[in-house]
Amino acid sequence: MPTIKINDVELSVAPGTLVLDACRTVGIDIPHYCYHPALTPVATCRMCLVEIKGQPKLATSCTTPVPPAPKDNPDAVVMEVLTNSPAVADARAGVMEFLLINHPLDCPICDQAGECKLQDYSYDYGSGDSRMAEVKRRYRYEDLGAKIVIDKNRCIHCTRCVRFTREISGGGELIVAQRGAGLEVTTYTGKTLDQNPYAGNVVDLCPVGALTSRDFRFRKRVWYLKSTPSISRHSALGSPIWIDHEGNRVYRLRPRPLEGKETTHFISDEERYAYGHYNRADAAPLPMLKGAPTSFDDVRAALQAAGSVAVIGQGTFGCDAAQRLGDVAASPELRYGSGDRTIPVVLPKYQTSADGILNRRGFTERGFRFGALEELLGKVQAGEVKAVVLLHDAAFTSAKETELLGRILQAASFSLALEVTPSDLGRSATAWLPIASYVEESDFIVNHDGELRRYQKAIQPPQGVRPVAALARDLAAVPAAV
Ligand code: SF4
Ligand code: FES
Incomplete structure (x- = not known):
């Protein structure tokens, strides 16, 4: 297996491993929005940039594979990656500034607040400042059917949701329309996500608060919730899930992906919305x-x-x-x-x-x-x-x-x-x-x-x-x- 060097750490990984995944194996979490292990990498958000020695420009770690070791020198270090150089820090701050150009400052009323990657990365990698003096783009929120609501003002165009409906659930209901500053994630006219039995996953996939669940929206601030590891009772797959609860009440069920198990990333809406069944309305019946x-x-x-x-x-x-x-x-x-x-x-x-x-x-x-x-x-x-x-x-x-x-x-x-x-x-x-x-x-x-x-x-x-x-x-x- 080829050897690569990440900052000061040398490690051997299988050829073809994405640099982002290789970094994870040594405990370095590269910030990312568009990357998801179950979806095709597209490198649209540019948040995962790293420096690779010998390359003139920063590279997206979510699409850069580790090359094979040379046959004549199998022990050679094939790639040297820097994840925290000044150039990388500068690029991340720049990307954050771009992503926040049109993002509203509505965290106090956003359901994603508390588990939002824009908040987290802005705090960790942002410059803390914005040069945006123009008026921000504005849309009204829209229902994508009975289950999902989209607030396009918050969307950062990572296309995770779009790729999910194309590559995983298969209906292709979501599309990216328009160009440039008018870019928007939407559905074909008249289409909703109601017929998609896995639609709830787009809410989990959305790294910001653009896609929210009609069922959970405005019901509980996430920092009050406690998450307990459990499994879905829906089928013999026993899919791992989180039970989010507070005050002896279950508020939502979410997938709990297991490392290396792609089948554990998604759950169906039927199992996702089954939690109401477990909140007791009446006192327990007597023997x-x-x-x-x-x-x-x-x-x-x-x-x-x-x-x-x-x-x-x-x-x-x-x-x-x-x-x-x-x-x-x-x-x-x-x-x-x-x-x-x-x-x-x-x-x-x-x-x-x-x-x-x-x-x-x-x-x-x-x-x-x-x-x-x-x-x-x-x-x-x-x-x-x-x-x-x-x-x-x-x-x-x-x-x-x-x-x-x-x-x-x-x-x-x-x-x-x-x-x-x-x-x-x-x-x-x-x-x-x-x-x-x-x-x-x-x-x-x-x-x-x-x-x-x-x-x-x-x-x-x-x-x-x-x-x-x-x-x-x-x-x-x-x-x-x-
Ligand atoms: S709605 Fe969310 S998941 Fe979809 S493209 Fe926008 S930010 Fe990404
Ligand atoms: S995660 Fe690599 S470009 Fe978005």
Whole structure:
């Protein structure tokens, strides 16, 4: 591998590595706007300029590849890069001044304030001064459909959003129109981003506040938000996400890209906007037994008195939950899996599975058998199984499977449903216990590709509501003698 020198550090990288990426590997973050690892580099913003010894002009590090080592001298230093020379500092200050020429000073009302690259780089690399005496360009904000709003005054024409709709989501709804000072990012007349199931990603990609989400706009200043690493529950991909929350309320979900994993850069709008589901509107429902409020101890006593127990675990919960729930079953063969949701594959490169059951693999590894519910129905009807415990979320089960689950619960002498909020199916069980939602607990899953992915508790569950794993552990335990 060729050796390059970045400031005083020598390192070997694969030939063709972009200088910007090589700098990152030694902890030097080159400021950039238009570069994005999942998009074609275009070098429009000029913010990533570096000095390369022997070259007369500064070079854009996002488009400059490291050359191969010479065959006759493989140990030679092929490139010497300076990232903090006076020429580089001068260029960055100049670029910042250009980018800010038309940018309004509306940070106090801009949703991007606090996570804006213009703010950050202006502070780190700008001159702190502007020679712009002319009137700034003005546009009114526009809706790009129901999900996205554009404020063209703030746009710095990095074209990340345009390239995303062309190269990733494929609809090509966004374009760069006009020329020179009139340049603007817009859509073809009459087009919106409403039909784009991945449109929300343009908001994450926009390094400034030009593209904002109708859903999040003006709802919370970002510096009040805490970000908890989690995963999306949308599909078996278990896409890593950030849960942004404050005051025990989730405000938004964002992708949490993993180093070297291009498929983790984007999430669909369906999973992005699913957070509302996890903000509880009402107080947590109480444990129920035969239609009347009761206590956990009474439910456990009723379950333990019922006879041989089978468990049905929906594979949308964590592995710890699966393990503990499995312990409640009278024998390892009496662990059944449920959940049959599938998702449409829109971007095959990013969606390597159509399975809508997040942790099917983790449940399977813990002995839960999917597709065997008819067998369980037979055992219940034959009296071999007396009690059934169902871990369930109605959103991940089809009407057909719900009907089958209902028959199993009705046939059992005793049935217990564990749910975040009671569904019609859960209400039909003999007993019902509330559980924490996945944003209210920490656990891990094994995704479709066999990768272990952890998620952490973002908000507190209501008082008295516990994670499935803790609840199931106590359901399996023999109560202490009084
Ligand atoms: S709207 Fe944002 S992402 Fe799109 S070109 Fe302008 S600054 Fe870049
Ligand atoms: S990041 Fe290199 S020119 Fe924009």
